[in-house]
Amino acid sequence: MAGLDELYREVILDHYRNPRRKGTLSGDHVHAEGNNPSCGDEFFLDLLVEDGVVVDAAMLGQGCSISQASGSMMMDAIVGQSVDDIQDLAGKFRIMMTIDEGENPVDEERPGSVLGDLEALQGVRKFPVRIKCADLAWTTLAQALDQTAS
Amino acid sequence: MSDLRALRADFPILSREVNGKPLVYLDSAATTQKPQSVLDAMNSYYENSNANVHRGAHTLAVEATDLYESARTKVAAFIGTSPSQLAFTRGTTTAINHIAYGWGLHHLSEGDKILLTIMEHHANIVPWQLVAKYTGAELVYLDLDDDFGVDTSELDKVLDERVKIVSFSGMSNVTGALGPIDVLSKAAASVGAISVLDAAQLVPHTNVDVEALGVDFLAFSSHKMLGPTGIGALWGRADRLEEMEPAEGGGEMINVVERHASTWAPVPHKFEAGTPPIAEAVGFGAAVDYLSAVGMDNVVAHERSITAYALDRLSEVPDLTIYGPKDVSKRGGAVSFELGDIHPHDIATILDQDGIAVRAGHHCARPLMKYLEIPATARASFYLYNVPEEVDLLVESLHKARGIFGLV
Ligand SMILES: Cc1ncc(COP(=O)(O)O)c(C=O)c1O
Secondary structure (H helix, E strand, O other), X not given: OHHHHXXXXXXXXXXXXXXXXXXXXXXXXXXXXXXXXXXXXXXXXXXXXXXXXXXXXXXXXXXXXXHHHHHHHHHHHHOOOEHHHHHHHHHHHHHHHOOOOOOOOOOOXXXXXXXXXXXXXXXXXXXXXXXXHHHHHHHHHHHHHHHHHO | OOOOHHHHHHOHHHHOEEOOEEOEEOEOOOOOOOOHHHHHHHHHHHHHHOOOOOOOOOHHHHHHHHHHHHHHHHHHHHOXXXXXXXXXXXXXXXXXXXXXXXXXXXXXXXXXXXXXXXXXXXXXXXXXXXXXXXXXXXXXXXXXXXXXXXXXXXXXHHOOOOEEEEEEEOEOOOOOEEOOHHHHHHHHHHOOOEEEEEOOXXXXXXXXXXXXXXXXXXXXXXXXXXXXXXXXXXXXXXXXXXXXXXXXXXXXXXXXXXXXXXXXXXXXXXXXXXXXOHHXXXXXXXXXXXXXXXXXXXXXXXXXXXXXHHHHHHOOOOOEEEEOOOOHHHEOOEEEEEEOXXXXXXXXXXXXXXOEEOEEEOOOOHHHHHHHOOOOEEEEEOOOOOOHHHHHHHHHHHHHXXXXXXXX
């Protein structure tokens, strides 16, 4: 039960039920689509990047609380940030989601100030099969950013 | 309730714990657990008789061949047919692919139609998509009625001489609904089409007398009926098996091989290219021995009563929607449901913490999910070793899930 409390934190359920920046962008933007074929979860992302800064973003998704909350939190975290800072954040998120009980114990102080709400996803690490749910939005983001780089 | 409770002791895995709780295994529609007798039969084959089958002159080869062929006889007898009409395959999927490649590719051409139902498993959709792609044939689907059964009221509109194959499930692995076997097999025959029955869920859960079903082909899997993975069966009417080409070539399936051409071994061996899964066949035989000893009538009665109990108890859970027939005479023991806005994967994770194994997702039936306009369901499915207390634990854990997600 302790594990479940850590997994389904209030803030995760809030993002699941009230996803931020739900919708699509009109006008110029890049678009990326991610899905987990094994479970059917989907995440569609529109990004508007100007002068190396994500100035607007919108998402549409469908799936479990973890995949959708992770996406919603990511939206909050990236809009207004430079692509460089976002790459940095994505790296920190990846580290947080890596299971490595030795160097990266679940309860140790995390770079929480940077990750904000996203830190609530730490509990997912105790449920390894669900890590791919938390990752979905982020792999979609990486695809979108790749397009802006080219 | 016909009480098969004592059988639980025959299944070693049922005494293990998951996350500190006794395992409650409610995923038999995906694969079933195995009784000790099946494990022992396979082990004994490897310990005592392991050899390649057919044409070997030494003692072990003869024993292995006898074991393999007697497994065929047992499995054939289990569905009321002769071993000469039963080919071992890797499972239901492979059996359907044999029909698609061995019959479909050779009998269909542009403009022909393959009639399916919208409740099919991907195993009974994708092989026909391949046939359609290679031949120019077209797939046509029957929709469902209000009670999750296949709607055959519009059959006349789609049925004509261009329909060459009618392929459908005997029991849905998602909704549990039984398929209209009689109507569809007769409809197929009336236009000269072949009928193919996906019996992956039917053979494990009902008393099948295949010769009486009126279909041309039937496919099923060992692992869904207490046997090992890696083996299943293709049954066909004798004349259909004769006219069917082998989908795979190689050793074991030939009569004489020349440089440029070969002749085939007689049916059913012409469909069994390469070294077959021998230990698995032996295990499959032991599984049907086990089911026969319990008696399929008892299995059916037990599953009906536990499914009725589950439907009853689940309907008490607020916000829970069941996708499938409510009448147990129209269905098997696969029960799909949604619970409020809790995603099925979240349900499965929460139940797993209580040691309860259910499946969540599209259950390899994406067209059905799209048709029902749902992204996924959670599914509890029952078999002869499940007991009502497990249903109670499921319901209790679902209440817990409601609490975690703040549903009131
Ligand atoms: C109705 C139905 N058809 C086909 C299959 C495919 O069976 P297998 O994976 O054993 O080939 C399954 C099981 O997954 C099923 O439930």
